[in-house]
Amino acid sequence: MSRFSKRFHAQDGAEYILVDKDPAAGIGTITLARPEKLNALTVEMREYLNESLWRLEVDDDVRVVILKAQGRAFTAGHDLAEERTWNKRPPGKKRIGMTENTMYFQDILGGKVGYASSLRHFSKVLIGQVNGFAFGGGFSMVACACDILVIAEEASVGSPQVRFTGLGSGPWQSVGYRAGKWIGSSGEPMTGALAHELGLAYVTCPRTQLEETTLQLAAEIAQRTLNDVLFLKARFNAAEALMGRGRSGEGGGGFTQRPDEDEPNFWRTVGEQGLKAGLDKAYSAAPRVNKVLANSELPQFQAGGAGREHTAEERMRDRPRDR
């Protein structure tokens, strides 16, 4: 019996999470393979990713793992339409129960055995090969959890979801106190070049050279013995524990469930009209997002609501009444 088998099957995520290894090189590869949805992570994908990481941890052939993605995005984060389903109030209930909430946000997502925790506490070297868009949980929980990032100059990464969820302390340790506070306060995305300048990414290069550059770095690290790798990573995992990293994450699910009118509004719009419409409606910093994304291949945000705060009347009009 596998985890959550009464709710879903992790194996259903195998179609979109491709795992491979080169034993001679000591390098494992996990590829997010849902390019048509910008590699948005369903619950099944997250759990299969979780299980894949566990398998690679105990595979002595592997010393370094590259996490990469197909298509033009790294990952758009969690599948928002699905997230809306999980967040739905059960029939006859006044609100989502704490147990249901904890299953989603802690057990599956950011708790001690959730997939984000498995990424963050991976016992071997995890290199993120960020080719493009890394957004929401795809930024804070996936990209930031990798030990070393190799990022395309053209990439765009960030956490616009801070409007609803706040930002954990993790990125602070990578980009510094001031930049971390700016990311958490504004939700503005960064280009790959800026992520490198701030220290989040170790290497940046044109997208055309990304694969080769990442592989070269992975091969260099894989020259280390397995014991070297395990020891060095154990030291960092211990240091992060001593520094208290993860404490804010453990409470994240509870914080996320604040009855902010913006949040259900956002999920509802995403579910009904798609991500672009949800962002247009809810994310008032859209013009700045467009500025950063101007040279990317991503669709631009163009809805009428972009660039200004919603009026009180609009907020009242859009306020969901079924929750």
Next chain:
Amino acid sequence: MLDYSADGGVAQITIADVRLLSKHDIVAAKDLRDAIWEANDDNDVKVIVLRSDAHDFSPRVTAKPDDNALRNFTAFQDAYYGPHGLYQSVCYPKKVVVLEVQGECAGAGTLLMLYSDIVVASSDSTFRTPADDLPASNTIFPILIMGLHRAKAWNLAGRPLSAQDAEAWGVVNYVVEREGLRAKTAECAAKIARMPLDAITSTKMGFNAVADSSGASEDFALSAFYAASRHSLS
């Protein structure tokens, strides 16, 4: 082993051979620690300058974890990583520690660099991660100084850091040509020495508290365990 002098609020400690520290030489560690303690306890001293006259500040020593040191945990911990040890004496004094680095910096030299308050480096300096050679080294300080991802990349990729990258990453305060190194260090030390002693003490106590609340002391307390763990994996 070392030369000590104090004048104008600045104590100068010149280390003859930093490689002895990389080899876990107990006497060398205690000599340097005692000199730092002397400066720390002298109310006429505000700044402690550490330097070496060698061409390279701390060339790499490829000795593996020291069997002798590990056989005697108490002496190893006491001389190097414990509360009375060399490295915590560099981290936690109430005076400002300024380190001068030239050329190759590896092993114990890199630890002195990470634990000092201010670093002045020559433009031909390179900094090798201490993790490969000294598994007991503290991991909290690299994270505090350069940020988590850069600290991981430096340690895991194992590529030495150039003086220019070290400056860009905030690892060193000043990079100057080798000929100007001594003068730049003297200028920094003189500037700090003009501060009131109590101001220096207050500032240092504040920074020390930040390091401790970030887990630095706990990581030091686990040092011998880390060394033993690495040794058992060899």
